[in-house]
Amino acid sequence: xxxxxxxxxxxxxxxxxxxxxxxxxxxxxxxxxxxxxxxxxxxxxxxxxxxxxxxxxxxxxxxxxxxxxxxxxxxxxxxxxxxxxxxxxxxxxxxxxxxxxxxxxxxxxxxxxxxxxxxxxxxxxxxxxxxxxxxxxxxxxxxxxxxxxxxxxxxxxxxxxxxxxxxxxxxxxxxxxxxxxxxxxxxxxxxxxxxxxxxxxxxxxxxxxxxxxxxxxxxxxxxxxxxxxxxxxxxxxxxxxxxxxxxxxxxxxxxxxxxxxxxxxxxxxxxxxxxxxxxxxxxxxxxxxxxxxxxxxxxxxxxxxxxxxxxxxxxxxxxxxxxx
Amino acid sequence: xxxxxxxxxxxxxxxxxxxxxxxxxxxxxxxxxxxxxxxxxxxxxxxxxxxxxxxxxxxxxxxxxxxxxxxxxxxxxxxxxxxxxxxxxxxxxxxxxxxxxxxxxxxxxxxxxxxxxxxxxxxxxxxxxxxxxxxxxxxxxxxxxxxxxxxxxxxxxxxxxxxxxxxxxxxxxxxxxxxxxxxxxxxxxxxxxxxxxxxxxxxxxxxxxxxxxxxxxxxxxxxxxxxxxxxxxxxxxxxxxxxxxxxxxxxxxxxxxxxxxxxxxxxxxxxxxxxxxxxxxxxxxxxxxxxxxxxxxxxxxxxxxxxxxxxxxxxxxxxxxxxx
Numbered sequence: 001x002x003x004x005x006x007x008x009x010x011x012x013x014x015x016x017x018x019x020x021x022x023x024x025x026x027x028x029x030x031x032x033x034x035x036x037x038x039x040x041x042x043x044x045x046x047x048x049x050x051x052x053x054x055x056x057x058x059x060x061x062x063x064x065x066x067x068x069x070x071x072x073x074x075x076x077x078x079x080x081x082x083x084x085x086x087x088x089x090x091x092x093x094x095x096x097x098x099x100x101x102x103x104x105x106x107x108x109x110x111x112x113x114x115x116x117x118x119x120x121x122x123x124x125x126x127x128x129x130x131x132x133x134x135x136x137x138x139x140x141x142x143x144x145x146x147x148x149x150x151x152x153x154x155x156x157x158x159x160x161x162x163x164x165x166x167x168x169x170x171x172x173x174x175x176x177x178x179x180x181x182x183x184x185x186x187x188x189x190x191x192x193x194x195x196x197x198x199x200x201x202x203x204x205x206x207x208x209x210x211x212x213x214x215x216x217x218x219x220x221x222x223x224x225x226x227x228x229x230x231x232x233x234x235x236x237x238x239x240x241x242x243x244x245x246x247x248x249x250x251x252x253x254x255x256x257x258x259x260x261x262x263x264x265x266x267x268x269x270x271x272x273x274x275x276x277x278x279x280x281x282x283x284x285x286x287x288x289x290x291x292x293x294x295x296x297x298x299x300x301x302x303x304x305x306x307x308x309x310x311x312x313x314x315x316x317x318x319x320x321x322x323x324x
Numbered sequence: 325x326x327x328x329x330x331x332x333x334x335x336x337x338x339x340x341x342x343x344x345x346x347x348x349x350x351x352x353x354x355x356x357x358x359x360x361x362x363x364x365x366x367x368x369x370x371x372x373x374x375x376x377x378x379x380x381x382x383x384x385x386x387x388x389x390x391x392x393x394x395x396x397x398x399x400x401x402x403x404x405x406x407x408x409x410x411x412x413x414x415x416x417x418x419x420x421x422x423x424x425x426x427x428x429x430x431x432x433x434x435x436x437x438x439x440x441x442x443x444x445x446x447x448x449x450x451x452x453x454x455x456x457x458x459x460x461x462x463x464x465x466x467x468x469x470x471x472x473x474x475x476x477x478x479x480x481x482x483x484x485x486x487x488x489x490x491x492x493x494x495x496x497x498x499x500x501x502x503x504x505x506x507x508x509x510x511x512x513x514x515x516x517x518x519x520x521x522x523x524x525x526x527x528x529x530x531x532x533x534x535x536x537x538x539x540x541x542x543x544x545x546x547x548x549x550x551x552x553x554x555x556x557x558x559x560x561x562x563x564x565x566x567x568x569x570x571x572x573x574x575x576x577x578x579x580x581x582x583x584x585x586x587x588x589x590x591x592x593x594x595x596x597x598x599x600x601x602x603x604x605x606x607x608x609x610x611x612x613x614x615x616x617x618x619x620x621x622x623x624x625x626x627x628x629x630x631x632x633x634x635x636x637x638x639x640x641x642x643x644x645x646x647x648x
Contacts, residue, residue, distance in 0.1 A: 137612070164484060265456060
């Protein structure tokens with residue numbers, strides 16, 4: 001391939017906003033599109049689309065202008081916001097940045113767990129009042145975590161929690177043995193049974209038609225009243241009013257939330273005021289350096305695209321995630 | 325030994341406050357002493373002293389009444405508060421509860437590190453203001469920690485930090501190779517050199533004449549301006565005014581402090597108000613269950629004492645800690 005490939009970059013004013021693209025200058029010609037109108041103008045004739053701005057549905061609305069598109073690289077791990085019927089039905093290949101956020105999100109999850117176990121929020125509140133108040137803490141070694149989601153992030157979270165002595169169970173879509181990390185991965189049919197023995201429940205499954213609203217009132221009721229719930233997946237995996245009720249009624253002991261049904265979380269949400277809730281603004285994966293890491297995935301895939309090789313992180317558009 | 329051994333318990337009203345002692349009813353007769361006067365009355369004739377209340381110098385002041393004392397079990401890991409010249413010069417064996425706090429303190433240290441890396445305190449402050457404000461976080465994997473103190477707690481901290489991908493250097497009193505965990509343990513002569521490359525500096529060395537004030541202005545100046553300092557050892561290991569100045573001048577980026585020169589920390593201390601400082605009230609080791617665990621050490625040692633066996637956790641009273 002000697003001609004340059006036309007790449008549309010959604011969500012930027014200039015290609016310089018995506019770190020490292022200068023390395024592709026000889027092989028790619030970039031069109032930047034930071035609005036729906038610009039995207040509609042940029043897509044005709046382009047083979048490649050790089051979705052760089054996470055919170056935008058402009059790709060969906062401009063898709064009819066994509067007359068030569070063969071591949072879309074999505075700048076996120078969860079592709080729920082990138083998927084729409086016309087894309088699913090098309091031959092356009094969708095790839096994501098699987099792997100980029102794994103370590104940061106595993107650390108974030110462990111950090112939230114330790115913040116609860118060591119009562120750091122109360123320590124902070126007491127510090128503001130200049131009050132010295134000794135309390136007993138929880139030891140996390142020997143406690144039990146249930147990680148719901150067996151993709152690369154769920155796997156990283158489970159591995160990391162295990163290194164500090166937390167006992168781990170992992171629930172995936174289908175039960176399977178012989179897992180290199182966990183031996184057995186449970187299927188979703190075991191979820192309700194496993195919920196009852198977990199001290200920490202971590203939700204990190206992709207948002208699909210099958211998982212939307214999976215954590216409802218019955219699921220929260222199945223948890224131990226001393227358990228804490230963490231959502232780093234998508235807000236819509238949870239029935240948010242049911243979760244709020246479970247927190248208010250102390251059906252569960254606390255929650256660490258990085259994602260919400262509506263983002264930004266509405267100022268009127270009662271979650272902001274709850275002492276036993278961490279409201280984190282969808283940032284668990286966004287470490288300093290995540291953009292170069294995301295760009296690296298695109299650059300590697302672009303090299304493969306030009307060479308006619310198989311791309312990495314190809315999403316199964318009907319499943320809604322990169323399979324196993 | 326068929327006669328019961330007289331055991332004085334310092335710091336309690338009744339032996340029931342020390343979990344599990346009922347198992348020794350046939351072999352021990354307990355005298356409880358919750359004041360200096362009571363301790364002076366209780367010590368004559370007693371062979372064994374269990375120091376249960378950490379923040380008390382009544383043992384020192386009552387020691388002249390200890391006419392038959394052979395063994396003191398101290399209910400802490402650091403024995404600086406339990407040591408005084410008359411005890412050091414006596415034949416009384418001093419044991420501590422080495423090991424009991426290791427895991428909890430390792431978790432606490434990791435929790436504080438993650439709280440800084442993930443900016444949890446700012447997240448909490450923003451939550452109080454109902455403000456959604458995305459920020460980038462630090463990934464701890466690949467960062468570097470220097471653990472100053474190679475005893476059982478320092479070792480547990482270093483091991484735990486390493487499990488999440490933090491690179492570890494450990495400084496002990498003397499350099500040595502062939503360490504089962506770390507290969508090489510650095511001697512104190514390497515401290516200044518190593519300070520310059522650490523992102524996290526964790527102080528957990530025993531307080532002795534040789535370590536008092538070891539973290540002074542020069543040591544803080546040797547640290548990276550982006551580094552955070554953690555003290556879980558003793559407040560007097562640090563020149564507190566120098567540390568406050570280093571924090572104010574941003575010579576270092578933050579501190580997580582569980583111990584202070586004066587405890588409780590004085591209400592007038594500027595540390596309370598510093599956004600980049602965690603003021604924690606000497607609780608890092610005190611997990612739910614620490615008292616039964618401490619009592620278990622005493623019970624095991626008491627069994628050994630009665631059987632004429634070697635006690636565990638014998639403090640080298642001149643060094644001020646349990647060697648190796």
